[in-house]
Amino acid sequence: xxxxxxxxxxxxxxxxxxxxxxxxxxxxxxxxxxxxxxxxxxxxxxxxxxxxxxxxxxxxxxxxxxxxxxxxxxxxxxxxxxxxxxxxxxxxxxxxxxxxxxxxxxxxxxxxxxxxxxxxxxxxxxxxxxxxxxxxxxxxxxxxxxxxxxxxxxxxxxxxxxxxx
Amino acid sequence: xxxxxxxxxxxxxxxxxxxxxxxxxxxxxxxxxxxxxxxxxxxxxxxxxxxxxxxxxxxxxxxxxxxxxxxxxxxxxxxxxxxxxxxxxxxxxxxxxxxxxxxxxxxxxxxxxxxxxxxxxxxxxxxxxxxxxxxxxxxxxxxxxxxxxxxxxxxxxxxxxxxxxxxxxxxxxxxxxxxxxxxxxxxxxxxxxxxxxxxxxxxxxxxxxxxxxxxxxxxxxxxxxxxxxxxxxxxxxxxxxxxxxxxxxxxxxxxxxxxxxxxxxxxxxxxxxxxxxxxxxxxxxxxxxxxxxxxxxxxxxxxxxxxxxxxxxxxxxxxxxxxxxxxxxxxxxxxxxxxxxxxxxxxxxxxxx
Numbered sequence: 001x002x003x004x005x006x007x008x009x010x011x012x013x014x015x016x017x018x019x020x021x022x023x024x025x026x027x028x029x030x031x032x033x034x035x036x037x038x039x040x041x042x043x044x045x046x047x048x049x050x051x052x053x054x055x056x057x058x059x060x061x062x063x064x065x066x067x068x069x070x071x072x073x074x075x076x077x078x079x080x081x082x083x084x085x086x087x088x089x090x091x092x093x094x095x096x097x098x099x100x101x102x103x104x105x106x107x108x109x110x111x112x113x114x115x116x117x118x119x120x121x122x123x124x125x126x127x128x129x130x131x132x133x134x135x136x137x138x139x140x141x142x143x144x145x146x147x148x149x150x151x152x153x154x155x156x157x158x159x160x161x162x163x164x165x
Numbered sequence: 166x167x168x169x170x171x172x173x174x175x176x177x178x179x180x181x182x183x184x185x186x187x188x189x190x191x192x193x194x195x196x197x198x199x200x201x202x203x204x205x206x207x208x209x210x211x212x213x214x215x216x217x218x219x220x221x222x223x224x225x226x227x228x229x230x231x232x233x234x235x236x237x238x239x240x241x242x243x244x245x246x247x248x249x250x251x252x253x254x255x256x257x258x259x260x261x262x263x264x265x266x267x268x269x270x271x272x273x274x275x276x277x278x279x280x281x282x283x284x285x286x287x288x289x290x291x292x293x294x295x296x297x298x299x300x301x302x303x304x305x306x307x308x309x310x311x312x313x314x315x316x317x318x319x320x321x322x323x324x325x326x327x328x329x330x331x332x333x334x335x336x337x338x339x340x341x342x343x344x345x346x347x348x349x350x351x352x353x354x355x356x357x358x359x360x361x362x363x364x365x366x367x368x369x370x371x372x373x374x375x376x377x378x379x380x381x382x383x384x385x386x387x388x389x390x391x392x393x394x395x396x397x398x399x400x401x402x403x404x405x406x407x408x409x410x411x412x413x414x415x416x417x418x419x420x421x422x423x424x425x426x427x428x429x430x431x432x433x434x435x436x437x438x439x440x441x442x443x444x445x446x447x448x449x450x451x452x453x454x455x456x457x458x459x460x461x462x463x464x465x466x467x468x469x470x471x472x473x474x475x476x477x478x479x480x481x482x483x484x485x486x487x488x489x490x491x492x493x494x495x496x497x498x499x500x501x502x503x504x505x506x507x508x509x510x511x512x513x514x515x516x517x518x
Contacts, residue, residue, distance in 0.1 A: 003171065021171035021212070024199075044200050048267060057241075057270040063199045064271065067171055068192060068214050115266065120245070126501035133403035134265025 005070040009033060010079025018067055025069060026050045026061035029076060037077035037106045041136075048135035051107040051114070052076050058114025060134075077106035080113065089113055089152045098148035100139035111135045112149045116156060123150060123157075166202045170211040177218060177344050177378060184213040185346055185374030191215050193237060194272040196264070197280045205290050206281075206297060221275075221378060224249060230384035233342075236275030236377045240330065241266065243274060253386060254495045255333040255393035255412050262397050262504035263329040265404050275377035278331060278341065278357065279369065282324035282434070283406055285309065295321045299366040310471030312408055315480070316464075317433040322365030323470035324434060326358055329504070331436035333395055333412035336428035337386035342379040345372055354380075358435030368434070389414035389426060393495050396487040397430070397504040398479060407431035409480045410504065413487035415451065422446050422455075427463060427488070432480060439463035442484065451492035453485065460484035 003018045009029070016032065026043070029035045029052070038061060041049030045063040052061045053075040080087040089112050092098070099105045111132060121127040128149050129142075137145065174180040184191055188210030192198060201207035215221070221237040224246055232252070234243060240260050243249060250257035264272065286292040286305040293302035305313055305323050313323040331354065339354040357369055397410035410430035416423045425446035429437040442463035449455045460481040467477045486506065 001170075020168065022166050022168060044203060045196055045268060048265065051267055058267050059271045060196070060267045063196050063268075065171075065192070065195060065199065065212075065214075068173075068195065068216055070217075111267065114270075118241075118245070118266070124501055130403050130502055131266055134267045 003067050005067060007066075007069065007071070008073045009035070010074070010076060016066070021065065021067050023066045024062055025052065025054070025064040025066050025074070028066040029061065029074075035076050035078050038110075039103055039106060041103070041107075046136075047104070047107075048111060049104050049107040051110040051135065053110060053114055056114075056117060058111050075110070075113075077110055080109070087113070088155050089116075089148070092148040092152040092155070093145070096144045096148040096151060097141070098144040099137075099141050104135060104137045104139075108132070108135045108137065108145055112145075112152065115149070116153055121149075121153070123153060125150060128153075167205070167208045169209050171214065172211060173214045173217055175218075177221075177376065180213055180215050180218065181344055181346060181374045181376055183211070184376065186211060187373070189213055189373075191376060193276045194239070195276075196268050196272045197276065201281060201288075204288055206288055215376065227381075227384075230387060232382050232386075234274050234380045234382075236273060236379055238274045239270055240264070240272045240274065240277060241269040244269065250499070252390050253333070253337065253382065253393070254390060254499070255395045255414055255491075256330065256337070256382075258499050258503050259329040259333050259395040259397075259410075259412065261499060262395065262410075274330075274380055277328055278354070278377060278380070280326075280328060281368075283327045284313065284324040287324060296324060296361075296365040296368070299364070306471065308471075311473050311475075312406075312431070313470050313473055314433050315467045315469060315473055315476045316429070316437055317360040317435065318470045319361045319363070319365070321363060322361035322434065324361070324365070325431050326433065326435050327406045327431070328436060329395070329397060329407060329410060329430055331358075332410055332428045332430040333393070333414070334380070334382075335436040335438050336412045336414055336426040337389070338383055339386075340381040340383065341377055342381060343371070343375050344378050345375040349378075351381075354436070355438055361434050365434075388416050388424075391495055392417055392491045394487055394490040395504045396483055396490060396506060398483060398506055402502055402505050402507055409476050409483055411480070411483045411487040413484070413491040415446075415488070415491050417451060417492065420450060422449055422451050425459070425488075427459065427484065429463070429480060432467070432476065439484075441465065446488075451488070453489065456485045456488040456492075457481075459488065 039049035041047035190209035244260035392415040399405035442459040
């Protein structure tokens with residue numbers, strides 16, 4: 001049986017006909033939309049490489065059935081920059097060398113963006129490490145990742161202060 | 166993954182009717198179920214998607230002083246609800262000590278109660294497992310079992326229930342509201358999960374079609390807010406299941422414990438309420454001696470199910486530590502590493518039980 005669903009992906013509304021209910025959001029993004037920035041690592045919710053934002057919240061797209069998310073608003077790594085202008089978290093990852101092979105990086109960046117909107121970590125590196133523990137980096141670039149997240153967080157805090165001043 | 170029919174009911178009644186069929190399973194956050202389906206451990210013929218049902222995602226303060234949490238409230242939304250976290254700090258700390266931020270955003274309150282054991286032999290379809298396939302045997306019994314049960318286990322199954330959330334909930338007398346084929350009913354969370362006995366494949370008191378619609382904490386649960394902690398020892402400090410955990414909650418008046426609540430995680434097939442230990446903590450001063458006696462009582466019936474005798478001693482020490490932390494007072498803010506024994510917290514002692 002075919003199922004029709006609609007999703008907003010990186011700001012554009014898309015309609016899909018699913019001929020199989022087993023399709024995950026991860027596979028839909030990669031195989032149907034060719035948005036391959038979202039990575040398939042473990043495919044079992046353990047590594048965080050597939051992290052995307054759904055309705056503003058970070059989740060593991062490998063453990064989300066597309067059919068169940070009919071109507072959702074999805075943001076992937078392909079949707080965070082504005083043209084050539086990198087998202088502040090992307091820029092911070094480059095500035096702080098927050099990666100080596102790069103495979104986990106899209107998931108790390110999406111997770112960090114989600115984490116900042118959750119506003120639980122602030123400028124405490126211990127809290128950042130805890131709040132980012134769902135993203136594994138087999139190269140062990142964690143020190144750079146934490147620095148990048150703290151730097152991006154500080155930039156956002158500063159611009160918020162300027163706005164409210 | 167085996168294929169399945171997908172059903173999206175419009176009402177709770179439709180959901181119950183659709184899920185009462187043999188081979189049907191409810192889908193909510195999917196964080197455990199989809200993992201199990203990918204591994205061929207769960208093989209439902211029909212998924213009944215309850216995520217679009219209205220009215221199950223609210224946190225309601227009740228007139229009597231209790232709280233009612235809809236089954237579809239996410240773990241993250243509940244833990245970050247500031248009024249909830251202030252009133253039930255050990256519950257919020259337990260939630261934040263579980264899984265990862267991504268999983269907590271997707272996972273639901275109802276689903277957390279019904280998550281399956283993380284016994285590796287249950288997950289490995291090449292192994293014998295009485296829970297997965299009744300009567301097939303238990304490869305955990307003679308296998309890698311250092312994390313398995315030390316209370317309430319049987320020769321047929323030594324698996325543990327992995328939830329953190331359930332541990333303070335059972336300590337606080339949480340009630341589960343269920344919609345089933347014969348209407349609405351409610352049971353104590355303590356009655357929801359079954360010990361394995363001869364039927365480890367029957368994990369809960371549920372009948373086909375039963376749907377958790379809400380969870381309630383009674384008015385008295387709020388009375389422990391000033392002295393409530395959750396402490397969890399795991400093989401790594403974040404994003405790991407408990408080897409042993411404990412929720413401790415005290416009501417202290419005039420220097421004496423008026424009422425104590427204590428429960429364990431990671432030690433049995435259900436969140437384990439330690440009532441005998443609570444009894445020895447009534448009308449006594451909150452001293453390490455009293456906590457050590459409580460720890461001794463709490464583990465009196467424990468026995469190893471394999472290479473896990475260390476968990477009994479570990480549990481005793483965690484009881485003393487959790488009670489000491491609770492007596493010292495709930496911190497104003499949940500520590501950076503929720504429930505971690507490595508968190509720099511005043512009042513902590515490395516007590517010997």
